Amino acid sequence: xxxxxxxxxNEIIDVLNLTEMTPxxxxxxxxxxxxxxxxxxxxxxxxxxxxxxxxxxxxxxAEEGKTVLKSVKTMAEYIRKNNKG
Amino acid sequence: xxxxxxxxxxxxxxxxxIILNGEVLYTGNESLQGExxxxxxxxxxxxxxxxxxxxxxxxxxxxxxxxxxxxxxMNETGPGDEVGILLSNAGSSIDTDRNHQKSIxxxxxxxxSPSVFVYTLAxxxxxxxxxxxxxxxxSLFLIEKEFNAGRLYEQVKQWLDEEIVRSCITGWVEMNGxxxxxxxxxIQKSTDLQDxxxxxxxxxxxxIYLQRN
Numbered sequence: 579x580x581x582x583x584x585x586x587x588n589e590i591i592d593v594l595n596l597t598e599m600t601p602x603x604x605x606x607x608x609x610x611x612x613x614x615x616x617x618x619x620x621x622x623x624x625x626x627x628x629x630x631x632x633x634x635x636x637x638x639x640a641e642e643g644k645t646v647l648k649s650v651k652t653m654a655e656y657i658r659k660n661n662k663g
Numbered sequence: 664x665x666x667x668x669x670x671x672x673x674x675x676x677x678x679x680x681i682i683l684n685g686e687v688l689y690t691g692n693e694s695l696q697g698e699x700x701x702x703x704x705x706x707x708x709x710x711x712x713x714x715x716x717x718x719x720x721x722x723x724x725x726x727x728x729x730x731x732x733x734x735x736x737m738n739e740t741g742p743g744d745e746v747g748i749l750l751s752n753a754g755s756s757i758d759t760d761r762n763h764q765k766s767i768x769x770x771x772x773x774x775x776s777p778s779v780f781v782y783t784l785a786x787x788x789x790x791x792x793x794x795x796x797x798x799x800x801x802s803l804f805l806i807e808k809e810f811n812a813g814r815l816y817e818q819v820k821q822w823l824d825e826e827i828v829r830s831c832i833t834g835w836v837e838m839n840g841x842x843x844x845x846x847x848x849x850i851q852k853s854t855d856l857q858d859x860x861x862x863x864x865x866x867x868x869x870x871i872y873l874q875r876n
Contacts, residue, residue, distance in 0.1 A: 593776075593778075594716070594778070595715045595716045595778075596715070597715045598712060598715065620777050620778050620781055621778070623777035623778075624776065624777050624778050627774055627775075627776065627777065630774070631774045
């Protein structure tokens, strides 16, 4: 799980161009939106694309998105549970 | 006393240099424009995390406007809803259009990036500048074959004449592959020439644009 969280942090920094951040500076329990990393709606779409491209996982409903994209940890848990690769 | 229109400041970003009112503020040796713009951003100690998410056209326009407006008292130039912005270029958002096209060219690897796609409109650069400086005035982005001082002059003059704006950012912001070029002017009303570096007219806009210092 720790390795997946570390990998995910690097991928998030890369796709969202968070060039001022390091994986260590991201708390996996912190909210991704509004507080925490302060991401916006375009970032949310980018994270949805990341899950599909890198893990073959498709978020279907808005409700699912809200739960999965809560934090790095919830994303990692979702990947671990659903990724068949 | 009668108010006249003045070019109060101009900022150029071209040939690896950033020039404000004729003074070279930054000379870079980066080979890629993206790296040059990021190096300049750090050089001027600008703090705006969203800069890193912008495409190169927006970074170019953002940086020019940042220096153009630095130290300006926006209470004197007019509140945000009285500052207009009129920009132009030849290539529209072609640089980002190409990036987006790459991401959708392979049917088996079809993953268009939302954060790239949002920049496939040239007028987004105006939006970024307006968000940063809380400008709510009239705005327009024109696609021209080449720098057209007459057109910029006529439009800005109309906004000022009709008191739609009290001041205006105008100019040229081009980003196309390895070619980038930005000349941005700040135009304002005043009774005193000392408030500006030149009277606002098409000839002076052209003179400044053609400077190759």
